[in-house]
Amino acid sequence: MKSQMTRRELIRWAGMGAAGFAFSHGLNASRLLGAAQTGKKPNFVIVFADDMGYGDLGCYGHPTIRTPNLDRMAAEGQRWTDFYVGASVCTPSRAALLTGRLPIRSGMCDDSRRVLFPDSAGGLPQGEVTIAEGLKEQGYTSACIGKWHLGHLPQYLPTNNGFDYYFGLPYSNDMDRVGGPQGREAFWNPKVEYWNVPLMRNEQIVERPADQNTLTKRYTEEAVRFIERSKDRPFFLYLAHTMVHVPLFVSDGFRGKSSRGLYGDAVEEIDWSVGRILETLRREGLAENTFVVFTSDNGPWLPYDQHGGSAGLLREGKGCTFEGGMREPCIMWWPGTVRPAVIHDLGATMDLYTTILKLAGGEPPTDRVVDGVDLRPVLFGEGSSPRDAVFYYRGTKLYAVRIGPYKAHFITQSGYGGDKPVQHDPPLLYHLGHDPSEKYDVAKDHPDVIAAIAKVVEQHRSELTPGEGQLARRIMKNP
């Protein structure tokens, strides 16, 4: 291997990023597909699960959770194996998805408080352009149904960020704790009244505490109604489920039904919800004109034992920059347009931003750095992903970088182990192709790869202007 290796060369050398390879997989590869050219703007649905792990779906290998609707969606569409979120915890991950930008740019990350809390005074800055705002310019109507967590004060709510409609919780369902046993005990047999979380419609609280037992069901019903009432114009539905974040709740029809216990019940209700959405799109004749993506905001919350999910063979989970924290299940579906395949190219939630805006006939803003790339070549089966790097931030610090199959860890730290960050110089180097579980450091064999990654980091830093931090401000302390 030569020492003057560029990013592109690194990727070519390793044989990654070859969409042609992925398409040769083809359970359904014989189906002849192309880009939609109906002249009608496509609809968009993003279903975002909370804290669901890489290994929690049947089609990602889970042995006891049954996800027939997601498995079918994967067989009819694209199942991505190397798809990333913008952060390993909730608030920054959601900011990345909705703005197409690393949270460090929008200021939606911090080193003291990792997410927004009920006493937070901050939220998504007005200057950020969300997918919903970008689509509004293209004539879309948008709804945010589910968990928001980008600021609960009025100016930060979905309806002030491009969404025409909002129904859901403004933050995580384990916040506003008001009763029940101490510590994690409250989660093992959770009751609605232990958490005083508000349920909102647009800018009003309509229920408090929210009856979390029926949240997945009610979100789904709201989503179905939004699709039904929006079908005559292009729409964007952002369905961000509160589940499967602890405390886990399910409606009566799912309680005790899965082989995986309460966690499995909750995943299976999410699977049901996805089935309902796709069925609605089919029934309304919208399936061929709607791009649907399913993914999760970050990895499984491992300290919650059997109430947390599984990252499968990936290392660690939520809260850290190992793969289990930031690589997610991702399924993309659009019958007749998204070419069915298993995709091994790199993708990220930020890319959904850019891809969706372009599919709608728009463009991402040009007055700022947008990290998302255009995944349409992969969706259409016409080329490979333009994404060649993944930046793994924890708070405001860059912990790791992936280029092609190689991932360099400059700093490591477990998600919730209470350990201090450990600096690595030279970085730990894992080959994620050969070693997806990040077990075998190959740094000493590949100084040239480390040098190439160092250059990428240098360039990244030279182009980086951190945004003003939004997560540390508190209502009480800084009124």
Add this chain to the structure above:
Amino acid sequence: MKSQMTRRELIRWAGMGAAGFAFSHGLNASRLLGAAQTGKKPNFVIVFADDMGYGDLGCYGHPTIRTPNLDRMAAEGQRWTDFYVGASVCTPSRAALLTGRLPIRSGMCDDSRRVLFPDSAGGLPQGEVTIAEGLKEQGYTSACIGKWHLGHLPQYLPTNNGFDYYFGLPYSNDMDRVGGPQGREAFWNPKVEYWNVPLMRNEQIVERPADQNTLTKRYTEEAVRFIERSKDRPFFLYLAHTMVHVPLFVSDGFRGKSSRGLYGDAVEEIDWSVGRILETLRREGLAENTFVVFTSDNGPWLPYDQHGGSAGLLREGKGCTFEGGMREPCIMWWPGTVRPAVIHDLGATMDLYTTILKLAGGEPPTDRVVDGVDLRPVLFGEGSSPRDAVFYYRGTKLYAVRIGPYKAHFITQSGYGGDKPVQHDPPLLYHLGHDPSEKYDVAKDHPDVIAAIAKVVEQHRSELTPGEGQLARRIMKNP
């Protein structure tokens, strides 16, 4: 939960073993299928991989190994999530598959030597009735192609155990070490000449050392030729690949081609091989009359680092009685007869014995205990698996027992960690549905389950007559 719980009740209570549930999964469940009633005896093909882990196939969630042929086979057939081998190492596992009996009954296990070696004087006892012998009575022709490992002295070879034809290695490909670097070093860049293993045709050595680079390819070509020349009478093909046991070898067309390194190359060549077999069956018009099963002999050999596989989210690997050692990928295929589904019922290689003999119109022997059960109800989509227990032996000792979703560990020990066995009284108890990774001992919450399992163990022991040990005898020491 009542204390007088029977095995059946345990299973019903936990909602396991419900084939109806599995069939409702159905990517292809709408396809109306029934048992083959052509009047012609069906053919059988068992493809047995070596040391392949639960997590190593695309359809079991591996992110970088591409297995399009096996994934397609799974989509067209049944993918089993809870399928077991009879032992966590090679020789006893193969004995269990071919005799339908736990190795403790045939004597094909031992506590000092876990498998047969080139200096072994023992082998599969003449009194055992192999699948091939049982099928011979039904007019079948049979071939064993690949690794045998049930005795290399003439009287133990496949041709003296019911097979009309044999082509392959008599034991593991890492035996007869004659050169190369010390210890594991020889495996990192393996060369054919480091291992003086013989390649045999029927009872003759035809090549020594075997050119391991082309073994997968040559086994496949032999298998295809056997199918082509046997197509006018019922046949049984036992294709027991030498790969992906270390040292890893691949033919030129696969070397350096996978994203998973040499191990992935070897798995992808096995996948190619399966594709060739199914393609041959289709081309010869035999697909609708041939029952094909793919599985592996035991879990991944973890001490071999990146040259060993992955058990996915299961605990540990080859050599131990945690799930990673004995639960395997298993795909069953028979277009028009095996009803496509993901199957969560319990199954085992020993059940293939009983199921195949019955499908052929025969019966397992009645003069001995046969551990295999008849899986036809599951294959046909007409009922659930009759298997309600899994016995996890290590050598001659019963380490663990699974009943329904519960697994009790009486003894634990890592596969190759060098640790001593640890006794547990009460046993460790894991709920494999809630906790497939065996992390959370729930023994104290379920004394009744432990009591029920103790009864099962008591009954098992009362019916057990251990066979005379075959693995300790050596040619030199006991000539």
